[in-house]
Amino acid sequence: MSLQPLDSLPKNPLKIKRALLSVSDKTGIVELAQQLHQSDVEIISTGGTAQKIREAGIPATDVSDVTGFKECLDGRVKTLHPIIHGGILGRTSHQPDVDEMDKLDIKPIELVVVNLYPFEETIADPDCTPALATENIDIGGPTMIRAAAKNFAHVCVLTSPNQYQAFTQQLEEKNEISFKNRQKWAKTAFNHTAHYDAAIANYFNDLHKSDEELPQQLNISLPKSQPLRYGENPHQKAAVYGNQKEFIDCFHGKQLSYNNFTDVDAALNLIADFQNDKPTCAIFKHTVPCGVAFSDKLDKAWDKAFATDTMSPFGGIVVVNKELDIDTAQKIDEIFTEIIIAPSYSKEALELLQQKKNRRLIRIKKLPNTVQDLQFRSIFGGALSQEADGKTISSEELKTVTEREPTEQEIEDLLFSWKVVKHVKSNAIVYARDGQTIGIGTGQTSRVEASEIAIAKAKQEGLSLEDTVIASDAFFPFADGVEAAAQAGAACVIQPGGSIRDEEVIEAADKLGLAMVFTGNRHFRH
Template sequence: MSLQPLDELPQHSLPIKRALLSVSDKTNIIPLAKALHDADVELISTGGTARTIREADIPVTDVSDITGFEECLDGRVKTLHPLIHGALLGRTSHQADVDEMKRLSIAPIELVVVNLYPFQEATADPNCTPAIATENIDIGGPTMIRASAKNFAHVCTLTAPEQYQEFIDEFKNEGKITFEKRRQWAKEAFNHTAHYDAHIANYFNELTAEEDDQPEQLNISLPKSQGLRYGENPHQKAAVYGYQDEFIDCFHGKQLSYNNFLDVDGALRLIADFQQADPTCAIFKHTVPCGIATDKNLHKAWDKAFQTDTKSPFGGIVVVNRELDLATAESIDEIFTEIIIAPSYSDDALDLLKQKKNRRLILHKKQLSSKAEKQFRSIFGGALSQDADFEVTTEDDLKVVTQREPTEKEIQDMLFAWQVVKHVKSNAIVYAKDQQTIGIGTGQTSRVEASQIAIAKAEEEGLALDGTAIASDAFFPFPDGVEAAAEAGATAVIQPGGSIRDEQVIEAANKLDLTMVFTGKRLFRH
């Protein structure tokens, strides 16, 4: 097999004489077909696409008339034929190909317009079965796309209705399509089929999820959502990929930055754990919660969250799980905030908040869901993958390990602190009382140091630690952690348990009249 390097490919503009149109999504196919017909381009088509074009009184030739072989197997076989693929793969600038095509009566096709069966949409339907899914796996479409895109030096490939107008404009003006455009659309075609195949592979990976918890092949295919001005720092290039518009709508203020997206992700993951709770407000800074509270009244929840740390919220993020009302908006507006996230806003709250043009206001449209969600992080030579953690610990999950049983209030405060500590970077310590964070210690190499920071912050804000519950994201390896908590004023401890010194820690708690529960689940966050 002889190969031509890219710099030897003919880079001429391409006239279009024959076009093959076979699309599942027929959006704007008629204006494209009409523009081609008006330019005396012969149209070839299949099945439903051919019917649609004929109904618009535009002449079209069926593929079966070209191949001399009817569509068969319930439409599974239409275009898989040498007279079609020879027409797509023949290099009309290469004399040997031209001679062979002439000998085999293969006429070249210069334009292919194909999009694929809606596999992703079909499998998103909760009623989709494996039988339905497999019938939505396109075979002929990807084959034609790959064939024509491979031969982009001699064939133009369109795979999305959004490309049609750009094609029509250039074709009408020049009567030809430039090499640069063909190469651009070939790139988009290969990305299109890669994206399609990734969804099919991931669907089958999920079908066998019980046998293989993590797939043998990691397939990530996400469309570019938007380019970003820069990454974490101005010298780093960046973009965001995926389907963020399904979850949020940043309807006011500047474009979200790379760091903003990280902050919003952290805020949405935390508030997902409080979606069934009373009105809750959380304040974030650099992806770390610095104050969280729940109350019967959202305005009071904001006040309690802000009391935890009155310095860090400046330039931070605020997220709530209820409609943002005017009273709460007025209090938030007293400080500078980068982003506010809410499921809805009252009209008067919006009137107030929109007065600051650069502050981002985000509508939280859809909750994050535990359904099959994986988390990925790039590392040297590859990536890490894990299941996302959306589990919420309840009273039934707690194991009391001390002599003193917790009161109902202590249980509620421990569960609240446990929900918060899940979102604090390790080593993480949270003191809480009355559904309010009193002190948060985050990201320390020592658990005792994390506790000391939480205590110091509470004391700096004038918040009493007496009667608080303390949550630790991992077990206390030594008794000194619970001893420090008791000295600060805590009366209840919630932790995973599992240390070889658990008995020593429990003994220390009993001596200090602490109540302590084990969850059996660690919440490291690196």
């Protein structure tokens, strides 16, 4: 194989004489074909694309007339032919290629316009079968795209209707296409086919997934959603990738920053666990809840959540699970809040909240699926992946391990605190009572220290810890944690259990008159 180093590639502008058009998405294809025809470009096409072009009165030659071989296998084989791929891959600046193309009667193709079968749209339909998904795997399209992109020094490749305007503008003005644009569109083409192949691979990974194993190959392909001003700090470049607009609509205020996105992600994951509960409000700071509560009315839930910690919410994030009404909006508006997130807003609430231009307002369109989603985290040399922590628990699953059984009200508070502690950084401790967080301790190297911080915050806010429940995201390794909780006023404990000293911890709870339940699962958040 004769190789040409990148530095030796011809960088001359390219005159378009022959073009191959074969698209699934026919947006703008007639207008593009019209411009090509006006520029005396010969158009080669296939199937429905050729029909649409001809219906507009534009001449187009069928690929089968060029190859002398009719489409076959129900249209599966159309363009996979040496006459086509030789025309795309031939290096017209390389004399041996030119000589061979002349010998084989292969004419160059300088423009390839191809987009692919709608595989992702097809599998998004819940009624899609594996047979239908398989039929929507494009073979000829990616082959032509990759061939044209590889030979970008001699061929221009377009893979999206969004590129047509820039192409036709340059064709009209200069009657040729620059090397710079061809290289740029080749880059887009390779990213396009890589994304397409990743979607197919992930579909088959899901189709044949094992209940015990994650996929052998991690295929992540996400288009850039938007560039960001910077990352966690101003000296770090950053961007956001994926389909965030499917989940949220930031309809008022400045563009979300890197840190905003991480905060919003934490808030959405917590509120997803409360989406079917009573009116619930959570206040976040630096991805950690500093107050969570529910009540019969949303403004009361705000009062209770804010009372947990009246200092941290300044510049924080508020998320609710019901429509944000004017009464709640007026209370939130009393402090500086950077982001407010709700499924909807009343007209009066919007009129009030939109008066501050820098405040970001977000409408929830869809909540994360915390049961099926996989999570990823970059590490040295690669990444970690795990299933999202979608584990929930019901009152029937609680295992009482002490002599005293919890009351009905305590059970409600135990379940509430267990939902909250799941979203607090480890080591995590949450004191709660009557659907309200009373004290939250987060991110400490010692579980006792986390409890001490939660107690100190509650006392600082003048909140009583009497008859609270305490939730611990992991087991108490020693009895001292339970003893400290009882001394603070807690009457009931929820924890995973599983320590080699469980009996010692249970014995201490019995001596102190506490009720204790085990969940059988933990909620570490490192």
